């Protein structure tokens with residue numbers, strides 16, 4: 001993510017050495033006849049996927065995701081791409097196509113629709129249901145129509161003809177995208193894996209091979225697991241492992257998994273029913289997905305197998321299975337509340353088993369560990385996934401599966417996407433092993449433009465504006481980086497406010513500065529320090545006010561005298577807020593208030 005925020009990309013140095021000066025001079029775009037490919041999000045990061053395809057006066061967009069912030073982005077709920085370029089070129093946008101219903105592909109839609117008027121979104125069945133729910137929650141249902149697509153659908157515009165193929169992923173109805181452009185054919189795989197014994201729809205091997213046979217100029221392919229050797233295990237193996245565990249667990253079994261993986265959820269529910277257990281589902285996203293899954297026929301267990309929280313105590317422990325959110329240690333999710341003993345219906349009792357049908361996403365390890373500790377402390381037997389247990393499998397292709405995709409599509413040029421920088425590099429190395437020449441692999445950053453011209457590709461000598469927008473709450477306009485910076489300083493160093501009263505008529509300090517601090521030092525133990533600090537500011541201000549001066553200058557004087565002093569004494573740099581009260585202004589305000597109240601009377 002830092003790549004997008006600071007505008008520097010490590011890829012740059014590498015690429016510029018690849019392009020010779022003479023070739024570089026030819027990298028100008030012909031905006032009328034070239035086809036342009038660029039990402040506003042998804043390169044150099046896992047999250048906020050948004051890939052754009054532009055030709056003349058048309059743009060089609062594939063996916064519209066969010067990214068969840070790292071811990072250092074204090075108070076930030078989501079990170080979304082900067083939509084400025086698309087806002088400026090709004091009239092060109094002909095279609096938004098969604099590959100599947102994960103948040104890093106659909107989570108940005110409510111924010112996107114706040115900035116851009118869009119009549120239709122094309123999405124496969126399960127993603128459609130999730131988007132509709134999302135738009136309902138944001139009261140945006142009326143603003144846009146969601147059109148269902150499947151592997152037989154076509155989306156046609158003046159220049160683009162878009163087709164689809166089925167892929168296997170950790171959510172039902174995932175599609176790969178084939179884009180026919182005036183300058184060549186592009187395949188964007190979407191998130192995929194290959195599973196020879198999948199639980200839902202299988203990958204469309206024949207169609208992929210056929211697309212490869214006809215010829216593909218550029219392949220963009222999922223890089224998430226490009227450093228994981230071999231092939232991922234099948235979802236069927238996971239189902240089997242869960243069934244075995246369900247059978248041998250003597251008491252209650254609590255299972256936590258990703259809410260969006262409705263096929264897994266169904267496996268868990270079916271295993272419970274087979275073992276004569278009733279099921280209770282907890283956590284808002286899990287309940288939502290369960291409802292959608294039942295409506296769509298993905299979850300098939302009968303209504304009578306579900307029980308509510310109130311009915312839990314009416315059954316023996318070995319007849320109960322509880323499915324809940326919180327597999328990533330999210331503090332507000334059901335499992336965390338159960339672990340802390342604050343859940344409305346469930347308290348851990350001796351003999352309870354908690355099964356994590358998930359792996360911690362990188363970065364969540366600490367919070368997951370915290371929940372496991374709490375659960376163990378209150379007496380639960382906690383089982384997590386390991387290479388020996390198969391309680392979880394990834395939704396993304398490992399190296400051998402990535403090779404299979406490259407072999408089926410046989411692209412002329414390759415651009416790894418959906419991954420952090422090292423994953424893109426690794427995926428590019430894999431592509432080279434399968435025969436794509438090194439100079440035909442593009443490791444790009446968000447905003448870089450790949451130009452398609454007569455079935456050849458090159459990197460353009462211009463870029464599209466990209467950035468990361470930090471969203472706090474639901475406002476798509478975003479927080480500026482300076483707000484985030486301030487929050488970081490506040491969190492680490494605290495705040496010091498200096499209040500001083502002056503009389504601007506006589507250029508005099510009426511009241512010596514007084515200092516108030518929060519989160520900086522323990523005030524009781526540091527009275528002398530704060531007194532000294534007040535004196536430092538007082539002396540500096542006295543000196544400054546010997547000549548005529550402005551409020552701005554006085555504020556600067558407070559900061560420039562106080563900040564070095566505090567740093568010298570404490571080795572910390574708190575935020576310093578000068579508050580200058582002007583007696584003249586104060587008196588004038590009082591006068592105007594009394595005048596106003598008199599006229600009102």
Ligand SMILES: [Zn+2]
Pocket residue numbers: 100102169191395
């Ligand atoms: Zn996905």
Ligand SMILES: [Zn+2]
Pocket residue numbers: 049102104105191418
């Ligand atoms: Zn994804």
